[in-house]
Amino acid sequence: MYMQVKDLSIKYGTKMILKQIQMNLQKGEVASIIGPNGAGKTTLLKSMASIITVERARIWIKDRDIRSYSANELAKTLGYVPQHTAFGYPLTVLETVLLGRKPYMQWNVTAHDLEVAGAIMERLQLAEMAQRYMDELSGGERQKVLIARALAQEPEILLLDEPTSALDIRHQLEVLELVRQLALQQQVLVVLIMHDLELAARYSDRVFLLQQGQIYASGRPEEVFTSANMEQVYGVKVEIGQGSSGLKLTATLPESR
Numbered sequence: 639m640y641m642q643v644k645d646l647s648i649k650y651g652t653k654m655i656l657k658q659i660q661m662n663l664q665k666g667e668v669a670s671i672i673g674p675n676g677a678g679k680t681t682l683l684k685s686m687a688s689i690i691t692v693e694r695a696r697i698w699i700k701d702r703d704i705r706s707y708s709a710n711e712l713a714k715t716l717g718y719v720p721q722h723t724a725f726g727y728p729l730t731v732l733e734t735v736l737l738g739r740k741p742y743m744q745w746n747v748t749a750h751d752l753e754v755a756g757a758i759m760e761r762l763q764l765a766e767m768a769q770r771y772m773d774e775l776s777g778g779e780r781q782k783v784l785i786a787r788a789l790a791q792e793p794e795i796l797l798l799d800e801p802t803s804a805l806d807i808r809h810q811l812e813v814l815e816l817v818r819q820l821a822l823q824q825q826v827l828v829v830l831i832m833h834d835l836e837l838a839a840r841y842s843d844r845v846f847l848l849q850q851g852q853i854y855a856s857g858r859p860e861e862v863f864t865s866a867n868m869e870q871v872y873g874v875k876v877e878i879g880q881g882s883s884g885l886k887l888t889a890t891l892p893e894s895r
């Protein structure tokens with residue numbers, strides 16, 4: 639097993655936020671975490687990224703407790719893109735992407751670092767804005783730069799918290815196609831938090847449905863996206879059909895007819 643979450647529980651004050659989470663994740667798969675607002679998705683992803691430190695050996699990467707990784711080792715292994723990032727000082731797009739190379743650098747940016755950053759920026763169509771400042775970008779452009787920074791780390795695990803939330807439909811598909819390719823071609827493990835259930839179904843090999851800090855269901859998209867699960871967890875009526883590009887979910891409030 640490549641990455642494991644073993645019996646993870648997390649409390650804020652007296653409130654249990656995560657309860658006995660178990661996940662076994664393989665190399666090369668795209669896994670989505672879904673669930674209603676406040677279910678604990680971000681808390682789970684932050685624990686997996688070691689942003690939240692857990693007290694016991696609950697998160698394992700390649701059979702090693704995540705707490706035994708040095709910061710540098712972890713940055714080469716795992717890239718994490720949060721939902722929101724605050725920038726303390728002005729950086730250009732290129733400088734931001736190059737920050738992703740930091741775990742590999744000695745003193746200076748090498749030609750190879752520039753090459754890696756350049757290739758990723760080309761792939762995400764950011765090359766033309768390389769010299770622009772982050773605070774001059776649109777929300778979607780900024781989101782793509784942060785994904786590019788994580789990719790520049792050349793991580794084996796990519797954890798993305800709602801990576802497509804600020805993107806228009808074309809850029810959503812581009813980013814999701816890109817992560818699927820990374821999983822398929824470079825065997826990267828990708829874990830996404832997604833609110834768009836149809837996109838989650840389409841791009842994930844596996845889905846973890848969270849409800850009030852617990853995994854309510856997990857499995858292949860067609861196993862998890864059932865009317866019963868959706869109604870139970872989201873409190874909506876969902877008709878599930880087969881569209882041309884995957885599952886089609888039509889949700890209605892239970893009281894509406």
Ligand SMILES: Nc1ncnc2c1ncn2[C@@H]1O[C@H](COP(=O)(O)OP(=O)(O)OP(=O)(O)O)[C@@H](O)[C@H]1O
Pocket residue numbers: 650655673674675676677678679680681682
């Ligand atoms: N630092 C914190 N201190 C106390 N409570 C917190 C903290 N961070 C999150 N919570 C609470 O933990 C619960 C889970 O939050 P989390 O952000 O993990 O949910 P989520 O599933 O990602 O939600 P969303 O879909 O709205 O982003 C929420 O009730 C939230 O209010």
